[in-house]
Amino acid sequence: MTSTETGAGRPHVVIVGGGFGGLRAAVSLADADVDVTIIDKRNHHVFQPLLYQVATAGLAVSDIAMPLRAVLRRSKNVRVLLGEVEDIDTDTCRVQLYDGSHVEFDYLVVAAGARTRYPRGEEAQYVFGLKTLEDARAIRQRVLTCMEMAESEPDAAQRRALSTFVVVGGGPTGVEMAGALRELAMTNAGMGRGHLSEGDVRVVLVERGDRVLSSFDPPLSESAQRQLEALGVEVETATDLAFEGPGRVAVGGESLRVGAIVWAAGVEPVSLAEKVGPLASDGRVEVAEDCSLPHAPRVFAIGDIAHCTPEGHSEPLPGLAPVAMQQGEHVARQIRRTIAGKDREAFSYNDRGTMATIGRSRAVAQRGKMRLTGTLAWFAWLVVHLVTLVGFRNRMAVFLNWAWHYFTFRQGHRILLPSATQLDRPALDPAPDSAPEPEARRAS
Ligand SMILES: Cc1cc2nc3c(=O)[nH]c(=O)nc-3n(C[C@H](O)[C@H](O)[C@H](O)COP(=O)(O)OP(=O)(O)OC[C@H]3O[C@@H](n4cnc5c(N)ncnc54)[C@H](O)[C@@H]3O)c2cc1C
Structure with a gap:
C-alpha cells in the first residue's frame, strides 16, 4: 500500500500502537488534511491503570477496553489496521508487518509502548x-x-x-x-x-x-x-x-x-524499539526535543517507548498515561505545523x-x-x-x-x-x- 492509495495524494500518517499515545495522536489528527492509518496488534485500546481491578474480579474485561474502530468511528480520515509491526525502515519510509504486507508513510508515530520486564x-x-x-x-x-x-x-x-x-x-x-x-x-x-x-x-x-x-x-x-x-x-x-x-x-x-x-x-520497551533506535541506556528510543528521531525528522516516538527529557527536567519522563497522551497531541500538532511550513515546537510536559x-x-x-x-x-x-x-x-x-x-x-x-x-x-x-x-x- 502506498500513501496515494489512502486518499487524494494527502500526506499519509501511520501510527503504530492504539494505546494512550497513539490513540490521542489519531484523535488529534481527525480533522487534519491527512490520511491516518493506526496499526495495532490488538483491535482494542486498554485502560491499563484499571487492569488490576480486572485481575481481582472487580471489573470485567469489556469495562476497561474499547475497540479502536468504535473509538475512531467518527474520524473519517482515520483507518484502523489490525496487524503486528515487525520492522520499520526510516530510509524507505516503510512499515513492515509480520503477515508480509507493508505500509508506506509520509509521517510515522511509533507509540508501541512497553512490556513486562520479566525475571530472566x-x-x-x-x-x-x-x-x-x-x-x-x-x-x-x-x-x-x-x-x-x-x-x-x-x-x-x-x-x-x-x-x-x-x-x-x-x-x-x-x-x-x-x-x-x-x-x-x-x-x-x-x-x-x-x-x-x-x-x-x-x-x-x-x-x-x-x-x-x-x-x-x-x-x-x-x-x-x-x-x-x-x-x-x-x-x-x-x-x-x-x-x-x-x-x-x-x-x-x-x-x-x-x-x-x-x-x-517494572516494564521495558517493546522489541520494536530496537528497529527504530538509537536507544538510550534504559532501552527506550532517544528522541529530539520535538519527539522526532534525531536522524529521521518525519518519524516520532512517544509514550513508554520514548526516552524524552524536555527542557527544565533533570530526569527523563516516566512511563505514564498523561505523558503519552500529551506527546500524542504534541506530535499531531507538529505534523500539522510541518505540513503548513511552520517551525516545530519543543515538547513540554504539564505534570498533573x-x-x-x-x-x-x-x-x-x-x-x-x-x-x-x-x-x-x-x-x-x-x-x-x-x-x-x-x-x-x-x-x-x-x-x-x-x-x-x-x-x-x-x-x-x-x-x-x-x-x-x-x-x-x-x-x-x-x-x-x-x-x-x-x-x-x-x-x-
Ligand atoms: C498495570 C498498569 C497500571 C498503570 N497505572 C497507571 C496509572 O495509574 N497512571 C498512569 O499515568 N499510568 C499508568 N500506567 C502506565 C500507562 O498505562 C502507560 O504509561 C501508557 O499505557 C503508555 O502509553 P503508550 O501509548 O506509550 O503505550 P500503550 O498504552 O501500552 O499502547 C501500546 C500499544 O501498542 C500496541 N503494540 C505494541 N507493539 C506493537 C507492534 N509491534 N505492532 C502493532 N501494535 C503494537 C499494543 O497492542 C498497544 O495497544 C500503568 C500501566 C500498567 C501496566
Whole structure:
C-alpha cells in the first residue's frame, strides 16, 4: 500500500500502537488534511491503570477496553489496521508487518509502548505479569481457582499455600494489586462456608528498595505502607525475592509456598524499539526535543517507548498515561505545523500529579505542593480514572461496578471458566499454559 492509495495524494500518517499515545495522536489528527492509518496488534485500546481491578474480579474485561474502530468511528480520515509491526525502515519510509504486507508513510508515530520486564531465565514461567487484558484474566483465573480449592482443602498447610499471594514490586501497580488482592480475600474468603477463612489469606508485597511508591514523597510512601498494613498486606521493603522452584519462593529468609506470584517489578520497551533506535541506556528510543528521531525528522516516538527529557527536567519522563497522551497531541500538532511550513515546537510536559489507590477509601496523591491521603485521595483517584476512561459505556459500567462493590462489599466478576484440565492440574504449578505467551518470554 502506498500513501496515494489512502486518499487524494494527502500526506499519509501511520501510527503504530492504539494505546494512550497513539490513540490521542489519531484523535488529534481527525480533522487534519491527512490520511491516518493506526496499526495495532490488538483491535482494542486498554485502560491499563484499571487492569488490576480486572485481575481481582472487580471489573470485567469489556469495562476497561474499547475497540479502536468504535473509538475512531467518527474520524473519517482515520483507518484502523489490525496487524503486528515487525520492522520499520526510516530510509524507505516503510512499515513492515509480520503477515508480509507493508505500509508506506509520509509521517510515522511509533507509540508501541512497553512490556513486562520479566525475571530472566526459567523463573519467568512461574510469575504473572500485569500488562495486558490476557495477563489480568490469567491472574483472576488463578487467584479465584486457588481460593476455590482452598475452600475445600482440609490440610491447613496446603490451604495456606493455596491462599498465599506474593506481589513483587512496590510501585503503583504492585501497591494497587496487593491492596485489591487483600480486599478480594476479605470479601471472598468464607463465602463458600468451607475451610477458607480470611485469616488464611496472605498477601505479601515485596519491594527491593527501602520504601514503596519511591516516586512519591517519602511521607506518602509511609502513609501507603501504613494503609496497606491496615488492610492486612505484609509489606517487605529492602527485600529480594528468591525463586526456590514452582510455587515456592523465599522472602526475607522465609520460605513460602504460594498460589500465585504477580510480577509488577517494572516494564521495558517493546522489541520494536530496537528497529527504530538509537536507544538510550534504559532501552527506550532517544528522541529530539520535538519527539522526532534525531536522524529521521518525519518519524516520532512517544509514550513508554520514548526516552524524552524536555527542557527544565533533570530526569527523563516516566512511563505514564498523561505523558503519552500529551506527546500524542504534541506530535499531531507538529505534523500539522510541518505540513503548513511552520517551525516545530519543543515538547513540554504539564505534570498533573500522580496517585495510587490502596483499596476501599484508601489512596495517596500528590500534585505540585498538594499531598492527599486516605478517603480524599481515594475520591480524587475515582474521579480522575472515571474521567480519563475511554468511552461513555465504559465509564457507566465502571461507575456502577464501583458503586455495587462499595455498598455490597462484593466483587461482581468472580465467574470462573475453567478448561477441563485446569482444575485437575496441581495447584502450585507454574503459571497456566493457557495464558498467551508474553512478548518478553517470546523474545528471550
Ligand atoms: C498495570 C498498569 C497500571 C498503570 N497505572 C497507571 C496509572 O495509574 N497512571 C498512569 O499515568 N499510568 C499508568 N500506567 C502506565 C500507562 O498505562 C502507560 O504509561 C501508557 O499505557 C503508555 O502509553 P503508550 O501509548 O506509550 O503505550 P500503550 O498504552 O501500552 O499502547 C501500546 C500499544 O501498542 C500496541 N503494540 C505494541 N507493539 C506493537 C507492534 N509491534 N505492532 C502493532 N501494535 C503494537 C499494543 O497492542 C498497544 O495497544 C500503568 C500501566 C500498567 C501496566
